[in-house]
Amino acid sequence: MATEGGGKEMNEIKTQFTTREGLYKLLPHSEYSRPNRVPFNSQGSNPVRVSFVNLNDQSGNGDRLCFNVGRELYFYIYKGVRKAADLSKPIDKRIYKGTQPTCHDFNHLTATAESVSLLVGFSAGQVQLIDPIKKETSKLFNEERLIDKSRVTCVKWVPGSESLFLVAHSSGSMYLYNVEHTCGTTAPHYQLLKQGESFAVHTCKSKSTRNPLLKWTVGEGALNEFAFSPDGKFLACVSQDGFLRVFNFDSVELHGTMKSYFGGLLCVCWSPDGKYIVAGGEDDLVTVWSFGDCRVIARGHGHKSWVSVVAFDPYTTSVEESDPMEFSGSDEDFQDLLHFGRDRANSTQSRLSKRNSTESRPVSVTYRFGSVGQDTQLCLWDLTEDILFPHQPLSRARTHTNVMNATSPPAGSAGNSVPTPGSAAPPPLPRSNSLPHAAVSSAGSKGSVADGAIAAGVSKFATLSLHDRKDRHHEKDHKRNHSMGHISSKSSDKLNLVSKTKTDPAKTLGTPLCPRMEDVPLLEPLICKKIAHERLTVLIFLEDCIVTACQEGFICTWGRPGKVVSFNP
Numbered sequence: 001m002a003t004e005g006g007g008k009e010m011n012e013i014k015t016q017f018t019t020r021e022g023l024y025k026l027l028p029h030s031e032y033s034r035p036n037r038v039p040f041n042s043q044g045s046n047p048v049r050v051s052f053v054n055l056n057d058q059s060g061n062g063d064r065l066c067f068n069v070g071r072e073l074y075f076y077i078y079k080g081v082r083k084a085a086d087l088s089k090p091i092d093k094r095i096y097k098g099t100q101p102t103c104h105d106f107n108h109l110t111a112t113a114e115s116v117s118l119l120v121g122f123s124a125g126q127v128q129l130i131d132p133i134k135k136e137t138s139k140l141f142n143e144e145r146l147i148d149k150s151r152v153t154c155v156k157w158v159p160g161s162e163s164l165f166l167v168a169h170s171s172g173s174m175y176l177y178n179v180e181h182t183c184g185t186t187a188p189h190y191q192l193l194k195q196g197e198s199f200a201v202h203t204c205k206s207k208s209t210r211n212p213l214l215k216w217t218v219g220e221g222a223l224n225e226f227a228f229s230p231d232g233k234f235l236a237c238v239s240q241d242g243f244l245r246v247f248n249f250d251s252v253e254l255h256g257t258m259k260s261y262f263g264g265l266l267c268v269c270w271s272p273d274g275k276y277i278v279a280g281g282e283d284d285l286v287t288v289w290s291f292g293d294c295r296v297i298a299r300g301h302g303h304k305s306w307v308s309v310v311a312f313d314p315y316t317t318s319v320e321e322s323d324p325m326e327f328s329g330s331d332e333d334f335q336d337l338l339h340f341g342r343d344r345a346n347s348t349q350s351r352l353s354k355r356n357s358t359e360s361r362p363v364s365v366t367y368r369f370g371s372v373g374q375d376t377q378l379c380l381w382d383l384t385e386d387i388l389f390p391h392q393p394l395s396r397a398r399t400h401t402n403v404m405n406a407t408s409p410p411a412g413s414a415g416n417s418v419p420t421p422g423s424a425a426p427p428p429l430p431r432s433n434s435l436p437h438a439a440v441s442s443a444g445s446k447g448s449v450a451d452g453a454i455a456a457g458v459s460k461f462a463t464l465s466l467h468d469r470k471d472r473h474h475e476k477d478h479k480r481n482h483s484m485g486h487i488s489s490k491s492s493d494k495l496n497l498v499s500k501t502k503t504d505p506a507k508t509l510g511t512p513l514c515p516r517m518e519d520v521p522l523l524e525p526l527i528c529k530k531i532a533h534e535r536l537t538v539l540i541f542l543e544d545c546i547v548t549a550c551q552e553g554f555i556c557t558w559g560r561p562g563k564v565v566s567f568n569p
Helices: 331-339 342-355 393-398 409-414 435-443 446-450 452-457 459-472 475-482 492-503
Strands: 016-019 022-026 050-054 063-069 072-077 092-095 101-106 118-122 127-131 136-141 152-157 164-169 173-178 189-196 199-205 214-218 223-228 234-239 243-248 253-259 265-270 276-281 285-290 295-301 307-312 318-321 362-373 377-383 527-530 536-541 545-550 555-559
Touching: 016 527, 050 101, 050 536, 050 545, 063 101, 101 152, 118 152, 164 223, 173 223, 234 265, 234 276, 243 265, 243 276, 253 285, 276 307, 276 362, 285 307, 285 377, 295 377, 307 536, 362 536, 377 536
Parallel strands: 152 223, 223 265, 265 307
Antiparallel strands: 016 022, 022 555, 050 063, 063 072, 072 092, 101 118, 118 127, 127 136, 152 164, 164 173, 173 214, 189 199, 199 214, 223 234, 234 243, 243 253, 265 276, 276 285, 285 295, 307 362, 318 362, 362 377, 377 527, 536 545, 545 555
């Protein structure tokens, strides 16, 4: 076994690592895989994925996991940091012919000890609804592949719904289904519902209600992943064209966009309070995007190859108050708030926004997130207050953040602006990143978007010119004025303007869509460890542990500091 300070070889696989919380340890007894424990020969197969569900039974063994390896799908009791279940006795196992499972998702709302609804997407485009406890297959959607013939890239239940689910395909389309409805025996006919910059949404035209209820066409190339915001109201999508697009799911409006440094974006996740989105992809970077400001606030460089999964750790994300009376719960209460569901997400959001207001300045705000990649490495990152609140220049010395360009942040820090109470938008860094937004929406000037140099040159004045406006405007106005991608039916000149910048990557570089590397802070990883022989495809943060998996089909459990007691079953 290798230890953290062990061998000096680069290829050595790490089995433990230390952060400020303490020591994380790989638990060999807690490993899950196919029953024969033989490494899977993964050439040409789809990524191994893992889904969890808690059945809310009273036994204390309520967690279940599902994972796909090649043509096989397994369903086991998951025992976390304790000894794994007997791998020779899966609760359910399925082997598919002619197609492979690519992704899956449990419905957490309807799960009980007797029944659980699991959606499984396939490489040939179908989606299956199965119950691995009852061992039933209840429905097959897109069975004849009349809706979409391309690989399913992502499938998720719509938050708060027992029957609606969303499916993304490598064709670049997404479909909204209802489990109660059939798919019909003919190819669907569509009617345009809404169109915007690089997206269109169609309804299904038929006499009786049938699937799909909606068809979304998003960007160019494959739609690689999507993620719902913690409150379920917004949808973040990442595509092979390199764009992150964030939609209001119910109103089908585009809220904002971001472009990768280069190449496709492969993965996306939301912070527990819904204020930040992290995306990763073929530029080997993790990019942090502010939902309130609709702009890139940081990039992280630690991976040596494509980033395949990003995820926030809600149990290590923390806010410490300057006034101890402000928050009357324990740290555990706060972590619980961050973790659970739509109802709690709302109270977390209000609590976090209260912390970001002028009345109670946080002493320290830290969001923890992680990433895994094709380089077989796990990286952990801290998003700290010097990035979130850049007008406090003295805080920079306390963090793990390497700010590449020391000349740009003072533009934001020179102004004495603070977030307005209740505002979701932290002060920009630097102001020049926001300037083209204002120029586009007010004047529609093409030169201001394409020319990053002008924006950098006027950053000193941007602070002054936008500062007064910020004081006057409500949060919603702030979003409208400064959000590049927020497109309403009246903004046709903006629409044309953005579509011109979309096709040529050179034109987006240096704009708010894709700032230059020197224009935003560059994060360094807290840890960056090689933890597998094959590319990593899974990263999930649980209360007692971190779960990773690689393409060989091994699902690994890393015990959190202080959470590993013994290996009793």
